[in-house]
Amino acid sequence: MSYKNVIPTKVGILIMNKQIFLLFYFFLLCSKVFADTPSDIEKGKELYHAYGCALCHGMEGRGDGIGGQRFDPPPTNFYNRMGYLHGSDTDSIRSSIQYGIKEANSIMPSFEHIPPDEMSQIISYLKSLQSKE
Numbered sequence: 627m628s629y630k631n632v633i634p635t636k637v638g639i640l641i642m643n644k645q646i647f648l649l650f651y652f653f654l655l656c657s658k659v660f661a662d663t664p665s666d667i668e669k670g671k672e673l674y675h676a677y678g679c680a681l682c683h684g685m686e687g688r689g690d691g692i693g694g695q696r697f698d699p700p701p702t703n704f705y706n707r708m709g710y711l712h713g714s715d716t717d718s719i720r721s722s723i724q725y726g727i728k729e730a731n732s733i734m735p736s737f738e739h740i741p742p743d744e745m746s747q748i749i750s751y752l753k754s755l756q757s758k759e
């Protein structure tokens with residue numbers, strides 16, 4: 627057996643490096659694909675903005691949006707779980723959003739056209755805020 631076959635040639639090293647590089651690139655691609663898949667909470671945050679909730683409830687959900695400051699009751703601050711007037715559990719939140727608040731002074735509109743999967747994502751976002759304070 628000659629030495630030549632055992633010691634990798636320059637080309638051999640290059641090919642090996644290329645394989646390692648490809649493997650590395652593959653993992654990089656995987657991590658990117660997973661990172662780009664937004665969680666329900668992140669998707670819910672996007673929808674919260676897309677449906678205009680921030681107008682009243684504020685950019686971060688603190689109840690300080692420009693549209694709701696002169697109203698009584700004021701828009702709910704989603705960080706304060708105790709501040710919910712109509713229940714802070716999943717079902718209550720869903721019905722508040724879907725049907726609106728039908729009480730005399732309330733300006734909370736109904737959002738009956740939001741599809742169920744998007745509704746769940748919005749609720750996930752609001753509930754994630756509850757646990758932040």
Ligand code: HEC
Binds near residue numbers: 697699713
């Ligand atoms: C026009 C202003 C306005 C917009 C837009 C709005 N809200 Fe509200 N929302 C309010 C006000 C004011 C209240 C408090 C009403 C009350 O308690 O009677 C409220 C209450 C709520 C509640 C019930 C909280 C509780 O006190 O139990 C939830 C949940 C809620 N809003 C979610 C949303 C979501 C999600 C969106 C967007 C899809 C949204 N709101 C859009 C004004 C608004």
